[in-house]
Amino acid sequence: MRPIAIGELSRRTAVKVTTIRFYEERGLLPTPERTEGNRRSYGEADVRRLRFIRHARELGFEIEDIQALLDLAGQPDRPCGEADAIARKHLADIDDRIARLTGLRQEVQAMVEQCSGGHVRECRIIEVLADHGECLHERH
Amino acid sequence: MRPIAIGELSRRTAVKVTTIRFYEERGLLPTPERTEGNRRSYGEADVRRLRFIRHARELGFEIEDIQALLDLAGQPDRPCGEADAIARKHLADIDDRIARLTGLRQEVQAMVEQCSGGHVRECRIIEVLADHGECLHERH
DNA sequence: CCTACTTCCTCCAGCGACTAGAGGAGCAAG
DNA sequence: CTTGCTCCTCTAGTCGCTGGAGGAAGTAGG
Numbered sequence: 001m002r003p004i005a006i007g008e009l010s011r012r013t014a015v016k017v018t019t020i021r022f023y024e025e026r027g028l029l030p031t032p033e034r035t036e037g038n039r040r041s042y043g044e045a046d047v048r049r050l051r052f053i054r055h056a057r058e059l060g061f062e063i064e065d066i067q068a069l070l071d072l073a074g075q076p077d078r079p080c081g082e083a084d085a086i087a088r089k090h091l092a093d094i095d096d097r098i099a100r101l102t103g104l105r106q107e108v109q110a111m112v113e114q115c116s117g118g119h120v121r122e123c124r125i126i127e128v129l130a131d132h133g134e135c136l137h138e139r140h
Numbered sequence: 141m142r143p144i145a146i147g148e149l150s151r152r153t154a155v156k157v158t159t160i161r162f163y164e165e166r167g168l169l170p171t172p173e174r175t176e177g178n179r180r181s182y183g184e185a186d187v188r189r190l191r192f193i194r195h196a197r198e199l200g201f202e203i204e205d206i207q208a209l210l211d212l213a214g215q216p217d218r219p220c221g222e223a224d225a226i227a228r229k230h231l232a233d234i235d236d237r238i239a240r241l242t243g244l245r246q247e248v249q250a251m252v253e254q255c256s257g258g259h260v261r262e263c264r265i266i267e268v269l270a271d272h273g274e275c276l277h278e279r280h
Numbered sequence: 281c282c283t284a285c286t287t288c289c290t291c292c293a294g295c296g297a298c299t300a301g302a303g304g305a306g307c308a309a310g
Numbered sequence: 311c312t313t314g315c316t317c318c319t320c321t322a323g324t325c326g327c328t329g330g331a332g333g334a335a336g337t338a339g340g
Contacts, residue, residue: 007287017288022327037335039288052270059269060244063326073266080263084255087265091252094245098238104200105234112231115224123220125227126213129199130192147316157317162298177306179317203297 003033003041013050020050026063028053028070061090107136143173143181153190160190166203168193168210201230247276 010017023029024040029049032040049070056066065086072083107128114124128135150157163169164180169189172180189210196206205226212223247268254264268275 005287016328018328019326021289026326035335037288039335048270055271056269057326059247060241069266069269072260072263073270076259076261078260080255080258080260080265083260083263083265084252084257087248087252087255091245091248094241094248098241098245101200101234101238101241105231105238107199108227108231108234112224112227115220115227117224118220119216120212120218120220120223121216123212123223125220125223126209129196129209130188130213131195145316156299158299159297161318166297175306177317179306197297 001043003035004043004047006040006042009042009046009050012047013054015050015054023050023053028063028067059090060094061086065090103137110136143175144183144187146180146182149182149186149190152187153194155190155194163190163193168203168207199230200234201226205230243277250276 004012006017006020009015010020013020015023020029024031029046032042032046035041052070052073053066056069057063061069068086069083072078072080111125111128114128116122116124120126144152146157146160149155150160155163160169164171169186172182172186175181192210192213193206196209197203201209208226209223212218212220251265251268254268256262256264260266
């Protein structure tokens with residue numbers, strides 16, 4: 001099988017060269033073979049693995065979780081409860097973040113709407129920031 | 141006015157001691173006076189300033205923006221358009237993040253729902269990750 | 281074969297906003 | 311005077327990359 005250079009791997013997976021080396025260092029990608037001139041030499045399996053990684057990252061999975069998912073992907077006979085748990089945890093995490101941001105959005109929008117465009121002296125934005133008591137919610 | 145030690149400032153603002161020192165280094169807090177024994181000595185103005193900072197951080201403003209807002213707060217005669225712009229930019233940023241997370245949520249939830257609880261071999265979670273073509277949206 | 285250009289190599293530093301720990305000094309109460 | 315707390319500085323770690331320096335190797339054209 002034709003060996004693939006890191007630059008080509010980068011092009012084929014849309015992952016930057018530096019990031020590929022970073023993934024290798026973090027153990028997401030196996031240490032590749034080297035050419036005589038000490039260059040990394042990859043195969044099709046690496047392309048697939050790296051695409052998996054990139055896709056999981058795009059979906060917001062953390063590197064540690066991707067590590068676990070990759071390990072599972074290599075053991076087709078195991079029950080998939082663990083993969084399910086990782087994905088559900090991630091989903092819950094996303095929900096948390098959305099909820100938190102939605103709360104913030106409300107506060108910041110209220111601030112912006114109250115700003116009358118006058119001087120800093122009477123600016124609601126500055127006032128609200130200076131006094132938490134002005135907020136809609138006790139906790140952010 | 142009674143001097144305030146860093147620990148007390150921390151308690152009164154709910155900002156950790158290490159974080160207070162970090163804010164000082166970053167220029168958000170002025171370099172405080174020191175006692176004979178080289179300890180930082182604060183006043184009520186520092187309490188107000190630090191509360192402002194904490195509140196702005198809770199609302200997700202970046203340190204650079206907080207710097208600008210603090211500068212503005214100190215010049216009550218200036219028009220508040222700049223504060224307004226900072227807040228609006230932040231609001232737009234929050235909206236972006238919510239939109240992005242909502243998209244991710246959809247994808248991850250679809251993945252989780254399709255998992256039948258069998259083996260890794262037929263696990264949809266692993267499959268979807270391995271093949272971007274399985275996704276709801278082209279771009280995440 | 282020589283040159284120019286590109287790709288690749290390693291190592292190191294930086295981002296943002298902290299957080300944590302080492303190792304030591306000051307201070308207040310019993 | 312001793313115990314225990316608070317405080318000091320300095321350094322390094324977190325997460326997921328990203329960029330640059332300085333150099334070696336590969337490739338294409340003349």
